[in-house]
Amino acid sequence: MYCHEGGRYEQGQKRCPQCELFINWDGLWCPCCGRLLRTKPRATKLTRRIILMKKSKESQINIQFLSEKL
Secondary structure (H helix, E strand, C coil), X not given: CCCCCCHHHHCCCEEECCXXXXXXXXXXXXXXXXXXXXXXXXXXXXXXXXXXXXXXXXHHHHHHHHHHHC
């Protein structure tokens, strides 16, 4: 279930380093093994991409808000 627009972390999935799988889970700890789940990528390149995507979405929302006011 990999999505090219932001990847798994951007879609809200978390990764368990012990179980080596991505899960949709609201908690911070893995329901299987109890380890802390990763919520963001380790690679700097991917982390930057996620930050840029969030900023882009925020600016699109601001533009829509301003255009609705006019």
